[in-house]
Amino acid sequence: MKLNGSDIFVECLKEQGVDTVFGFPGGAVLNIYDALYKARDEIRHVLTSHEQGAAHAADGYARATGKTGVCIATSGPGATNLVTGIATAYMDSVPMVAFTGQVATPLLGKDSFQEVDITGITMPITKHNFIVKDVTKLADTIRRAFAIACEGRPGPVLVDICKDVSAAFAEFESKPPKKPRSAPSGVSEKDIEQAAEAINNSKQPIILSGGGVSIAGASQEVLELSGKAGIPVATTLMGLGSFPGTHELFTGLVGMHGSRTSNMAVSEADLFIAIGARFSDRVISNVKKFAPNAEIMHIDIDPAEIGKNIVVRYPLTGNIKKILKALNAKVKKRDYSAWNKKIDEWKVSYPLKYIKDEVLRPHYIVERIYELTKGESIITTEVGQNQLWAAQFYKYTAPRQFISSGGLGTMGYGLGACIGAQMGRPDKKVINIAGDGSFRMNCTEIATAVEYKLPIIIAILNNGVLGMVRQWQDLFYEKRYSATSIDRGTDFVALAEAFGAKGIRVTKPDEVDAALTEALASEDTPVLIDFQIDKDDKVFPIVPPGAPIYELID
Template identity: 75%
Template sequence: MKLTGAEILIECLKEQGVDTIFGFPGGAVLNIYDALYKAKDSIRHILVSHEQGASHAADGYARATGKVGVCLATSGPGATNLVTGIATAYMDSVPVVAITGQVATSLLGKDSFQEVDITGITMPITKHNYIVKDVNKLADIVRDAFRIAKEGRPGPVLIDICKDVTAAVAEYTPKEPEPVKEIPIKVKEDKIDEAVKVINESQKPIILSGGGVSIAGANEELIKFAEKTKIPVTTTLMGMGSFPGTNDLYMGMIGMHGTKTTNLAVSESDLFIAIGARFSDRVISNVERFAPKAKIMHIDVDPAEIGKNIVVHYPLIGNIKKILEKITEKVDEKEYSEWNKKIDEWKKAYPLKSRTKGELKPSYILERMYELTGGKAVITTEVGQHQIWAAQFYKYSSPRQFLSSGGLGTMGYGLGACIGAQIGLPDKKVINVAGDGSFRMNCNELATAVEYKLPIVVAIFNNRALGMVRQWQNLFYDSRYSATSIDRGTDFVALAKAYGAIGMNVTKPEEVDDALKEALASKDTPVVINFEIDKDEKVFPIVPPGAAIDELIEE
């Protein structure tokens, strides 16, 4: 059948099972929006307040559901406003397809109104990108984009479509989407056997679970492997929920803000098994002094990660799920060992400190949030101290439950991601844990949450400062607080009400439960809770720059 390019795009999105698009219209995408209007019974369009909100919402939708998130923007500034969200998705391996409008093909390269080379700009932060100048190629490009976004190590793909292409007519033939090819194991059987031998012989092994475990859907396989071998488990920030935080083998997070138990265990271990993790600087800190007594085993889908940041002795490349199944089948079943007992002693000796002393403390707020939600809420975060507190004091029992910008560290990410996650999981309670600095960046998306009657909860940990930067200035810059005080007198409760949301202020521990219960009971209105905490509240533990990860500052 003959269709316009815009209609072909919509039909191809339907082919791929797309039910939601986050976007903002403009001149170069008018034809697409006209086709969307006609297809509104099939595809829901969420009109955001700013294009960056669209990219973060698509990202949150993808992380929460495991499906591909889709965002749409016009040319020029509309396209460039997506860039931060695309980079966020790229760093954390999130499948997003970003669709942008472009000036007509006859105007390309002429500094036309709202023309920008968005494919050139996004080349380093996408798995692949396209500029579509021929309507006859559009359908195949859209299909390829979704395949690339999903296959292997997921990531964002951008499709830039010239305006005249959306108006041109071409033949459209429906096509069933190709199944995503299963990732092969790749690693040979003798290497699996070698890994099994090393695991069986190790006396002080530990497992590091990264975000790749959740992406691969290998959570159950990891649990079976850990419980059979009795190996203690830690996670990266991106790996929160990939192994249950309630499991006795769980030691807490690793690295710069990891638990003392975990970081001591790393330094004492003789075998360090990293699964779906990339050994970022926030994990290893001083690379020369990381796991000095251990052999490193690295299981990952992406061969580019093997040996990139640290020497790997036993690389196992391929399908994480299948590799874990094979190893678990062959490895010896172990009893609770002296090593496990030592870990338990450290856990008792060095717990994460949670106190109130009559003051409103982040740890207390998050512990009450955990209890009142039964540990079942999906938590999104902005970036800063509150992000680490959320990782430390809320226990995550399942994958896709903790959504946070890990690699790029994007302030302003959380609210858009919270909106996307709530739309993707309408039956879940979704909470955005925010700092006052991050919340200011994209608080305009409250208008989106109100319009679509989303019962999200925004918990602002308001210390009237850029808390994490201020903490560094205090600890490492002799308390020279340069540009980190933001006590601007903003009334977040009034702001929430101005947008049509519910606003509450909490200053005392005894007010926490009532505020959270009211917020969690909301059915169709966003709730903002302004928790007023002390400006000098700090994240501990913290590993100083250049130190080994077992050299933590605890107080």
């Protein structure tokens, strides 16, 4: 049958099973939005307040559901407003397809109104991108974009569609989506046997479980390996939930804000098993002194990550789930050992702790959120101290439960991601733990949450400063607080109510439970809680820049 480009666009989304898209219209995508209007009973379009909010919402939707997120923007500033969200998804391996409108093909390269080279701009932050100048190539380009986004190591793909393409006609034949190509395996039977032998012979092994474990659906295999061989497990920030935070073998985060137990275990281990992690600088800190006594085993889908930041003795490249299944079959069962005893003693001696007094502490707030939700909520965060307190004091027991910008560290990420996660998982209560600095960057997305009657909770840990930057100024810059005070008198409760949400202010510890209970009871209205905390509360432990991870400040 013959369809115009906009109808082909919609039909291709249906082929891919897309039921929700996030976006903001404009001139170059008017034809596409007209087609979306006609298909409104089949595809839900979520109108955000800003294109960056659309990108973060598509990202949060993808992380919460495991599906590919979709966002749309017009040409020029609409497209460039997606860039931060695309880069965020790229750094954290999130499957997303971003569609942008472009000027008509005769106007390309002429500095036309709202023309930018968005494919050139996004080339370094996408797995691949396309510009479509021929309507006959539109359908196959969209199909390819979805395939690329979710195969292998996932990531964002951008499709730029010229306006005349969206209006032109072409023959269209519906096709079922292709199964993603499996990642090529660089692992032989001999590799598996050598890796299993290394695990069986190790006396003090430790596992680092990263975000790739959740992406691969390999949490059960990591749990089996850990339990069978009695190996303690630490996680990266992105790996939270990939191994149960309540498990007896869990040691906490590792790296700059890792637990003392995790960092000491890594530093004394004789075998370090990294699974679905990329050895970022926030994990290894001083590379020459990272895991100094250990041989390194690295299991990852992306061969480019093997040996990139640290020397690896046992590289295992390919599908993590398949590799772990093969490895588990050859690993020997191990009883509680002297190493396990030492780890348990460290956990008792060096727990995460904070001052418990009459002051409203962020650590306490996160603990109460955990208790009152019974650990079952999806938590999104902004970036900074709020992110780390949420990581440390909420126990994540399942993949896709902790949603945060890890690699890029994007302030303003959490609210959009919270909206996307709630729309993708309406069966869960989704809570955005935010700092006041990050929150105000994209606070207009409250209007989106109100319009779509989303019962999200926005828990602002409001200290009136850019908390993490101020913490570094305090610890490492002799208390020169340059441009970090943002106590501008903004009334976040009044702001929430101006948008049509519910606002609650909390200033004392004994007000926390009542506020959270009220917020958790909301079924169709966003609730913002302004928790007013002290500006000098800090995230501990912290490894000073350039120091080995065993030299922590508590």
